[in-house]
Amino acid sequence: MKVSTLLVIGVSVFALSGCGPDPVDPQRQIGANPYLPEIHQYLLPPMHVAKVVGWQGEKPKVAAGLKIEALARGLKNPRSVYALPNGDVLVAESEGPKAPVNRPKEFVMNLIEKQAHSQTKAGNRIVLIRPGKSSEAAQQSVFIDNLDSPFGVVLIGNDLYVANTDAVLRFPYQEGETQITAAGIKVADLPAGPINHHWTKSLTASPDGTKLYAGVGSNSNITENGIGAELGRAAIWEIDRATGAGREFATGLRNPNGLQFEPQTKTLWAVINERDELGPDLVPDYLTSVKDGAFYGWPYSYYGQHVDPRVMPERPDLVAKAIPPDYALSSHVAPLGMVFSVGQNLPSNYRGGAFVGEHGSWNRQAYNGYKVVYVPFKDGKPSGMAEDVVTGFLGGNNTVHGRPVGLAMDPQGGLLIADDVGNTVWRVTAQQQSAQK
């Protein structure tokens, strides 16, 4: 008995002790050449999920020279924002489909992730906000109802495109409308199906308005649902607006969101959520320009040609083709929104670059993300270190007030932030705005 007791204790200590790698300063993983530590596969992955407490009169903190106000409160899980030309703001209230339980792990994961997300049942609709003098004075109306996990929205002329999780729909829109009752016309199907792991379909249009681009996330963390589930996934799709014909514009992008054309060079950019469970500091999420026909590695490799040992069969032919992305944002920050800073409202040090909404980490001990950062650009490329712009989403004692998701710029040059667990849309403007008028 003594021997076996010792064995039990010995093996349990081995099993449960973190014995993790030394933490990497997230600053070393921001920019063009992030430091990539060795792979560390855990026995017991560190899950660290903040408890949602909502906003009780607090506000997020902003960098010097900026101010932040709630544009609208009391929303139901707002995941993305889109500003219409007349100043009305569309908000997709959305949540993913029910996750299947194919393994015992998924049962546990679903319970944990439930904690990290909004307790409010999402509307699965688009709400229109007509801004007022305060969030209380803002008008809210149900703009399009009965959607299927909507996320991406883009307006071209009088055609409003909405990316449901399974299809791109087109609705007729007239300026000033506060409700659309016409049925949407399906433009193209998008990969969805019964697993639908990464369900958010980001949407944007080419500058000439002839093409739509839809982000389609992978159907797993790293092919654990089988490679057959990944057809058409981990890709950005290009959809011809006139015919609805689609093709994979770029592939190997695990979960691409925040699709936007950089205004100066008219190239497509996106933020990508990279893979989990290779360690607290692998793999950095990133911001990248998206090249036509390029392969960015997922699932076979990351950051160019760093092979992921979890994918079998191996594909050295594809790894050889994989190109590294442009700009790392550090690990597990979960970027889900991105917008280029256009307009003249914000101070000059916040013009021309990209804002990134970092939803925040759940699988590393020290929180990372939970903020909006600004990446300066010069000549259409990132030109410096990312700076914190909006913080204060985390409360003390492992609590969280809100989590930033989708971003947009409104016609007055304000930065809009969808805060899903905070059920709020925030608006960031220059502090001196009223004095300038």
Place this chain on the structure above:
Amino acid sequence: MTEVRPRSAASVAGHPLHVIFVPFPIVCFVGTFVSDLAYWQTANMQWANFSAWLLTIGLALAGVAAVAGLIDFLASRSIRSLRAAWIHAGGNVVVIVLSIINAFIHSRDAYTSVVPTGVFLSGLVVLILLVTGWNGWTMVYRHGVGVTAGDRQ
């Protein structure tokens, strides 16, 4: 001739509970090894999913079997005096500990949830089960643990 057979304390109507429950974890853990081998050879995720479920269910029922076995063990000085009982109990504690570790390994995603650590542990568990099973049979068939006298002449 009076034989003294060690009695099973955790039994219902003379049927020891440990013997009723113990086949489930044995079959589950052997099944885990078989489906791990199948995954190793095919890389078809279906087999890895089988393994993860078999391990989890095996562990749950191993817990039930262990409780019944532990009650028998602690309640009977004559069971505790058997060398086979100590090998059986100690070995099966190792089986449970290794299988808990293996369940965590199997909760990883894709290939490294099985190869190499997972399939190694599953195989090791089957080998230990052969030893603990042999000693369990020794307890019953040689020493008559839990066996009650029937109507035999």
